[in-house]
Amino acid sequence: MKLTYFPLIFIISLFLPLSVYSQTEEDYQVADNYTKQEVEITMRDGIKLHTTIYSPKDTSKKYPILLQRTPYSSRPYGKDEFRSKIGPNEYLMKEGNIFVYQDVRGRWMSEGVYDNMRAYIPKKKGKQIDEASDTYETIDWLLKNTKNNNGKVGTWGISYPGYYALYSLLDAHPALKAVSPQAGIGDFFFDDFHHNGAYLLSYWRATAVFGYEKSTPSDTSWYKFPELGTQDQYQFFLDNGPLSNLDKYYKEDNVFWTQLKEHSSYDEFWKSRGLIQHLKDIKPAVMIVGGLFDAEDLYGPFESYKNIEAKSDNYNTIVFGPWSHGDWARDSKRQAIGNVYFGDDISKNYQKDIETKFFNHFLKGPGTKDSGLPEAYVYDTGNKKWGSFEQWPPKGTVKKTWFLGADQTLTEIASEENQTFVSDPKKPVPYSEDIKMVFTPRKYMTDDQRFSARRPDVLVYETPVLEEDMSLVGAIQAHLYVATTGTDADWIVKVIDVYPADAEDTEETQAYLKMGNYHMMVRSEVMRGRFRNSFENPEPFKPGEKTSVDITLQDINHTFKKGHKLQIQVQSTWFPLIDLNPQTFVPNIFKAEEGDFKKQTHTVYGDSKIEFSVFQEQ
CATH class of the missing domain: 3.40.50.1820 (Alpha/Beta hydrolase fold, catalytic domain)
Structure with a gap:
C-alpha cells in the first residue's frame, strides 16, 4: 500500500x-x-x-x-x-x-x-x-x-x-x-462522522488527520493519507466491500479508526x-x-x-x-x-x-x-x-402535515396504499452523480436530485404546482411506518424544491445540467434503522412487521415559491455518503462480512407523514 x-x-x-x-x-x-x-x-x-x-x-x-x-x-x-x-x-x-x-x-x-x-x-x-x-x-x-x-x-x-x-x-x-x-x-455521533448512528463513509479519508498520534512537538505533518489509485469514490468503496476490508489502509496505529470500529453504538465513549x-x-x-x-x-x-x-x-x-x-x-x-x-x-x-x-x-x-x-x-x-x-424557530407558524400518498403524491389524508422497492447493496443509490474523490462532502447539499428520482429504489412524493409561496421554517419531522423483508435497514428522507420548467441557468450551472425542473435538495437526513428506538441499544427489525421510524431533519428557512413543487424522496442507500447497511442485523456493522449483505424489499406505508412548520409573517 x-x-x-x-x-x-x-x-x-x-x-x-x-x-x-x-x-x-x-x-x-x-x-x-x-x-x-x-x-x-x-x-x-x-x-x-x-x-x-x-x-x-x-x-x-x-x-x-x-x-x-x-x-x-x-x-x-x-x-x-x-x-x-x-x-x-x-x-x-x-x-x-x-x-x-x-x-x-x-x-x-x-x-x-x-x-x-x-x-x-x-x-x-x-x-x-x-x-x-x-x-x-x-x-x-x-x-x-x-x-x-x-x-x-x-x-x-x-x-x-x-x-x-x-x-x-x-x-x-x-x-x-x-x-x-x-x-x-x-x-461526534450526530456530526461529521455519524448521522443518527450511520457512519459517514465520505469522511473516511479524514480519519488520517485525527487518528495518528505523535509523541513530541512537530512543525511538520506526521499523519499520512492512503493513496487510493482512483478518482471514482463510489466505485472505490463498492469494490472494497465491507468496512472491515478498509483495515488494510488504517492499521491499529490509527487510534480514531480503532475507536470508530469498537464503538459502533452510542455508548459512554461517545456520550462523554x-x-x-x-x-x-x-x-x-x-x-x-x-x-x-x-x-x-x-x-x-x-x-x-x-x-x-x-x-x-x-x-x-x-x-x-x-x-x-x-x-x-x-x-x-x-x-x-x-x-x-x-x-x-x-x-x-x-x-x-x-x-x-x-x-x-x-x-x-x-x-x-x-x-x-x-x-x-x-x-x-x-x-x-x-x-x-426575535426567536428561533420564529413565532407565527402553523403545523402542516403531508402523508406519503399513492401515485407519487403528498396528500393531506393518509393513504391505504403502500409503496415498495427493492434495496440492493450491490447497486446502492449514489448521493451525487458527480464522479470524483472528495475529502469531505460539500456540494451535494443542494445537488440536483433528478438522477435519484428516476431510480426504482427511490420513492417520490410531491405536491401539485404551488399556487402561492409557502415558507417552511425550523426542524422537519418525518414519521415513517415501514417494513422490510430483512432485519435491518437505513431510511433516508430528502426534502426537495422542484423548480419550474422555465427556471434560468446561472454561471454556476454545471455544463451537463439545466435549471429548468431542477430538483434542489433543501434538507436530508438518515436514520440507521437499528437505532430507531435507542441509540444506545440497537435492535433488529422483525421481517414483514410494520414498524415506526422517526427522523428529525435539521432546521430550514426556505420559501417554496409559487410555480415550484415540494417533493419528498425516501430511499435506503445513500452511497458512499454513508456506509452500506447489510440489511441483515449484525451486532457491529464495522465487523460485518460479505455474506451479511443481502438484497431486501422495503415497504413504506401510506400513513407515513412529514410535518413542517409553515411561517406566516406577522
Whole structure:
C-alpha cells in the first residue's frame, strides 16, 4: 500500500476558510501592523502549549484578546513568519485586536497526548485536565503576560476550532466575554462522522488527520493519507466491500479508526465526548454561526443554540446563512452552493455588519444585551434574502402535515396504499452523480436530485404546482411506518424544491445540467434503522412487521415559491455518503462480512407523514 503525505496548507484548507490564506483586496500586510510572539504556556499538569500572539504595533491604546485554539496548526512557525490574515475577518484585523492562536495539546508544536473530542470533566480534581481547563489557564496567562490588553477576551473558530470555542463556555474564565462557535461539533455521533448512528463513509479519508498520534512537538505533518489509485469514490468503496476490508489502509496505529470500529453504538465513549448536554448556566455572550448547507456540522450549531437558550440566561444569538462549511469567512463575491446561486457579497456583509459588531460590542463596547443585532439572523434560501427574528424557530407558524400518498403524491389524508422497492447493496443509490474523490462532502447539499428520482429504489412524493409561496421554517419531522423483508435497514428522507420548467441557468450551472425542473435538495437526513428506538441499544427489525421510524431533519428557512413543487424522496442507500447497511442485523456493522449483505424489499406505508412548520409573517 502506498501512503501519501499532503502539504499542510492543502489539508488545513479542507477544514478552514480559504480567506485565511489569501491576501485581502488592499494587500494588507500583517507584519507591517502587528508584532508576533511565540510562547509556551504551561498547564496545571506541566504540559506546555505552543501559542502565537499577534499584537498591534500601535501601543497607544488597549485591545481585547481574541483567541483561537486549533488542532490544525497555529503556523507559520518562527518569529519572522506571519499569517497573511489574522482574526475572524479583515475588519477586526485592520481596526486592531490582540489575536492569539494556540495548538491544542498533542497537536503540532504543543506537548501532550491528543484526544479526539476530549471528554469534559465537570468537577476536576488536582491535575485533571480537559479543554476547558486548558482554555481557562491560557486566558489567565494571556491576561497577565500580554501587554496592552483591556482585560476582555473573546474566542472563535470554525469547524474543530469552533468546537474548542464552544468548549470555552464550560467553566469559563471571568474575562471571557464573547464567544462565537462557528460550525462547531456538538456530538461526534450526530456530526461529521455519524448521522443518527450511520457512519459517514465520505469522511473516511479524514480519519488520517485525527487518528495518528505523535509523541513530541512537530512543525511538520506526521499523519499520512492512503493513496487510493482512483478518482471514482463510489466505485472505490463498492469494490472494497465491507468496512472491515478498509483495515488494510488504517492499521491499529490509527487510534480514531480503532475507536470508530469498537464503538459502533452510542455508548459512554461517545456520550462523554459530547458538549451539548453540558451547555447550561452559560455566562459569556454567544453568537453561534453556521451554514444552512453545511454538510459537516448542522447538528452541533443548532443544538448548541437551542440548549443554551433553554438552560441559560445569557446573551445568545444565532446566524445561519446560505453557506457550506466555513463559507462565511471566505472572500467570494458570488455566493453559491453547487449549482444554486444565492447572491453577492453575502459573506462580506456578514463579516462587516454582524460578526465585527458582535465582538466590538462585547469586547470594546458596553457589553449589554442590547447589541443592536437580532436574536436570530437566518437566510431564506428560497426567497434568497435575510430574515431577522426575535426567536428561533420564529413565532407565527402553523403545523402542516403531508402523508406519503399513492401515485407519487403528498396528500393531506393518509393513504391505504403502500409503496415498495427493492434495496440492493450491490447497486446502492449514489448521493451525487458527480464522479470524483472528495475529502469531505460539500456540494451535494443542494445537488440536483433528478438522477435519484428516476431510480426504482427511490420513492417520490410531491405536491401539485404551488399556487402561492409557502415558507417552511425550523426542524422537519418525518414519521415513517415501514417494513422490510430483512432485519435491518437505513431510511433516508430528502426534502426537495422542484423548480419550474422555465427556471434560468446561472454561471454556476454545471455544463451537463439545466435549471429548468431542477430538483434542489433543501434538507436530508438518515436514520440507521437499528437505532430507531435507542441509540444506545440497537435492535433488529422483525421481517414483514410494520414498524415506526422517526427522523428529525435539521432546521430550514426556505420559501417554496409559487410555480415550484415540494417533493419528498425516501430511499435506503445513500452511497458512499454513508456506509452500506447489510440489511441483515449484525451486532457491529464495522465487523460485518460479505455474506451479511443481502438484497431486501422495503415497504413504506401510506400513513407515513412529514410535518413542517409553515411561517406566516406577522
